[in-house]
Amino acid sequence: MTQANNPLHGVTLEQIVTALAAHYGWEGLARQIDINCFKKDPSVKSSLKFLRKTPWAREKVEALFIASKLPPRA
Structure with missing residues (x-):
């Protein structure tokens, strides 16, 4: 199966969070x-831990990334 129409294909959650934090800053992202992982002592590591356990929050982050049309960051 191909993922040609999936805008998140090949993009990791870490790349998404890093790109959004670089673009918006943590305050802007919050x-x-x-969500608290962007408000209180934010970091990529703590955000990833929360987002991996919380599907509704991950969906919001992925939707913002797609809407923002940002390139993924390493």
């Missing part, structure tokens, strides 16, 4: 998506 304004975009109101």
Whole structure:
């Protein structure tokens, strides 16, 4: 099966969070998506831990990444 129409194909959650944090900053990201992992002592590591356990939050982060049309960051 091909993932040609999936805009997240080949992009890791870490790349998504890193790109969004670089673009919006942690405060801006917290304004975009109101979750504590972006508000209180934010880091990529703590955000990944939360997002991997919380599907609804991960969906919001992925949707913002797609809407923002940002390139993934390593």
